[in-house]
Amino acid sequence: MWPWFALLVAIGVLRATNRYLIDVANGHPSLFTPKLIDELTGSLSFGVFLPALFLMLRRMPRTWLAHAGLFLALSIAQTSLMIAFRQVVFRAAGMPEFAYPPTRWRYLMEMPTQLFFYVVIVAGVWLFDRYREGRARELRAVQLESALSEARLDALRLQLNPHFLFNTLNAVSELMYERPRVADEMLSRIGELLRNTLSASSHEHSLAEEWRLVSLYMDIQRVRFGDGLDVQVETNPSLDDLRIPFLLLQPLVENAIEHGGSGDGRRVRVDASREAGRLTVRVRDDGGSGAMARPGHGIGLGNVGARLRHLYGEEAGVRLEPVVGGGSVVSVWLPARRWEAA
Known part of the structure; x- marks a missing residue:
């Protein structure tokens, strides 16, 4: 409200100053006050109709006939109000000689200026509506892309869980007849790991939490391979609060264990480092390149x-x-950003 009022007053003052300076330049200086009253009553009377004008421009049919009718109604109403204002203000200021009665020519005289501002407002409303619609489309596109990306990530995680479960249960089936106690312990560890994976509500978590899940998975594999499995994880506490996708390393460690050797000797090395704003995690096996x-x-x-x-x-x-x-090494790199739990 107040910004519009200030703008209308500023327009009135500038127009009055312009008229006054034109008279001075022409060598016929005149009183500034009548010009100021003229322009302020003109701009403020036009401003009275702005809320109704904005409302009508958005609701009426966008045709030349509709605009012509709206402009004509606005012109008559604004000019009538402006003349009434001037009658009152000039008399209150002790200058009744500057007030004038409503005439046909007075209404026609005001129309060019009114038409200019009407066109400017119509163009401004149209451009603002196009801008707002464009922003709304961009927002919907971003929301759709976010929802699509979320759905794809969910699908990838759902793909990962059955894959891990199938491989691990397949290993249990190999042990259940020859080493039933080992198979039973593996099932217990699998249950603990699955509880952690199924309870996750985010696609990311801290690197410290990822190390914990990797440790649970390696416990399962140690039960399976015993002393024949040599896995070393080099952790750095200063990196623990960095974010990493949930259960990202499990399939890499799983593949490294499967190909980290044969028989009684399987060696896997996992480490993480940070450099130039990037977190890099490496998983290495000794089982042959590729x-x-x-x-x-x-x-x-x-x-x-x-x-x-x-x-x-x-x-x-x-x-x-x-x-x-x-052997071979898998390197994963991603932005080094801090994890903050919701």
Whole structure:
């Protein structure tokens, strides 16, 4: 309300000043006050109809005939109010000689100025509505993209859980007849890990929590392989509060264990580092280069890569490389951002 009032007053003052300076430039200086009253009553009387004008412009049919009718009604109403204001104000200021009665020519004289402001307002309303509609479309597009990305991430996580469960239960089935106690202990550990995975409500959590889930998974595998499994995780407490996708490392560690050797010796190394605003996690095995890309294990890298793309775009990625001397290493990189629980 007050910004509009200030704008109308400013327009009135500027127009009155312009008229006064024109008279001075022409060598016929005149009183400034009558001009100021003229312009202020003109601009403020026009401002009285602005709320109704904005309302009508959004509700009426957008045709030339409708605009002509609205402008004519606005012109007559505004000019009538303006003349009435001037009659009252000039008399109150002791200058009744500057007041004038309503005439046909007075109404016609005001129309060019009124038409100019009417066109400016119509164009402004149209541009503002287009801007608002564009922002609304952008917001809907962002919301749709976010919902789609969320759905894809959920699908990727749902893909991961059955894959992990199938592989682990398959290992249990291999042990249940020859080593039933070991199989029973594995089932107990599987239940604990599944409770943690199914209770997750976010696609990300802290690196410290990810290490805990990896530790639970390695406990399951240690029951299965016993002393034949050598897994070392080099953790850095200063990185524990960084965010990482939920259960991102489990399929990589699983593949590394499966291909980390054979027989009684399987070696896997996991470490994390931070450099130049990037968190990098490496999972290395000694089982031969390219082993993790063999058929039947591609879901690990594919799932990890898809989740990273959906969450971080080009800022994250995953790469499998052979290691000189045998084995392979998977490197995962993503933005080093702090995790803050909701």
